Amino acid sequence: MKSSFRPCRTATYPGDIAYIRARIRCLVSFLPEFYRFSNLGRAGKALQGHQFREVLINVRGVELIAREFSQFQTGGMVGQTDSAGIMNYITRDEFSARIEIIETRIDARIESMSAKIDGFLIEQAERDRARLEQECIQENVRLEQEKARQEDWRKDEKARQEDWLKEEKVRQDDWLKRDKAQEKVRLARERHLEEIRQEREKARLEREEESRKAWQEREKSQEKLRLEQEKAHLERDARYASMAARSDRAMERLDESMRMVSTIKANYWAATTVHFLGMVAILVGSYYANQSNVLVTMQTTLAMVQSVKEAGNTVPAVSTTLSAE
Numbered sequence: 001m002k003s004s005f006r007p008c009r010t011a012t013y014p015g016d017i018a019y020i021r022a023r024i025r026c027l028v029s030f031l032p033e034f035y036r037f038s039n040l041g042r043a044g045k046a047l048q049g050h051q052f053r054e055v056l057i058n059v060r061g062v063e064l065i066a067r068e069f070s071q072f073q074t075g076g077m078v079g080q081t082d083s084a085g086i087m088n089y090i091t092r093d094e095f096s097a098r099i100e101i102i103e104t105r106i107d108a109r110i111e112s113m114s115a116k117i118d119g120f121l122i123e124q125a126e127r128d129r130a131r132l133e134q135e136c137i138q139e140n141v142r143l144e145q146e147k148a149r150q151e152d153w154r155k156d157e158k159a160r161q162e163d164w165l166k167e168e169k170v171r172q173d174d175w176l177k178r179d180k181a182q183e184k185v186r187l188a189r190e191r192h193l194e195e196i197r198q199e200r201e202k203a204r205l206e207r208e209e210e211s212r213k214a215w216q217e218r219e220k221s222q223e224k225l226r227l228e229q230e231k232a233h234l235e236r237d238a239r240y241a242s243m244a245a246r247s248d249r250a251m252e253r254l255d256e257s258m259r260m261v262s263t264i265k266a267n268y269w270a271a272t273t274v275h276f277l278g279m280v281a282i283l284v285g286s287y288y289a290n291q292s293n294v295l296v297t298m299q300t301t302l303a304m305v306q307s308v309k310e311a312g313n314t315v316p317a318v319s320t321t322l323s324a325e
Contacts, residue, residue: 247282250305254278277305 254274281301 247278251278274305
């Protein structure tokens with residue numbers, strides 16, 4: 001393979017030397033960029049195989065041209081000026097022959113390098129093909145494993161779903177049984193509470209009936225007692241009236257007897273005593289008006305009055321009248 005960096009015309013001195021130097025500087029300045037692309041190409045990120053090979057061939061040619069030119073300068077051209085006198089050391093034919101030799105060496109090295117690169121690329125392609133096949137096999141194995149895992153997961157999920165349905169059914173049955181038992185207990189409790197409430201209501205009604213009967217009996221007894229008290233009060237009032245009438249008659253008779261007393265002193269003391277005893281008799285009679293011995297008390301009082309009158313022995317007519325009564 002021929003290099004693409006052949007000189008486009010025959011070198012002439014000194015313009016050709018300047019042209020060659022400019023080309024070499026340009027190619028040498030391209031070396032860092034080539035190394036960057038070559039690293040990317042080895043990593044498989046930026047360049048394909050033929051692109052990487054072409055760039056590598058061009059840059060290797062540039063390196064060889066630069067090396068040969070530097071040797072050429074070291075051999076006879078380093079430190080020389082562009083003067084016409086020094087031009088006699090090398091002729092155009094010698095320079096062209098030297099360039100041809102360099103190009104021949106470059107071509108040989110490029111061909112050997114191209115062969116190595118082709119072998120490397122073939123080996124890389126085989127390695128890539130084997131890697132791809134291995135990746136395909138691994139991907140198939142992974143897919144099979146994933147499929148088996150998904151199948152196992154579906155089976156496990158189905159089994160879990162069935163177990164969950166069974167457990168849910170058992171829980172629902174237990175819940176229904178527990179609900180029925182609780183409903184029975186609740187109904188029994190409500191019946192018991194209803195019976196207790198009815199018994200309490202019945203007892204309350206009985207108590208109310210007993211209370212009503214007791215109240216009626218109490219009202220009847222109170223009415224009877226009230227009537228008896230009114231009757232007793234009427235009898236007492238009648239007795240008071242009769243006692244007052246008797247006392248008035250006794251006082252009138254005492255007044256008459258006092259007028260009949262012969263002596264002023266005897267009449268005075270007799271009237272005073274009779275009046276006092278009459279008042280005592282009225283008070284005692286009022287106190288014992290409701291007692292069973294009212295008549296006995298009145299008789300005793302009248303007997304005392306009669307005895308006092310007899311003790312004075314001055315009004316026999318009065319004592320006779322009282323005894324007659």
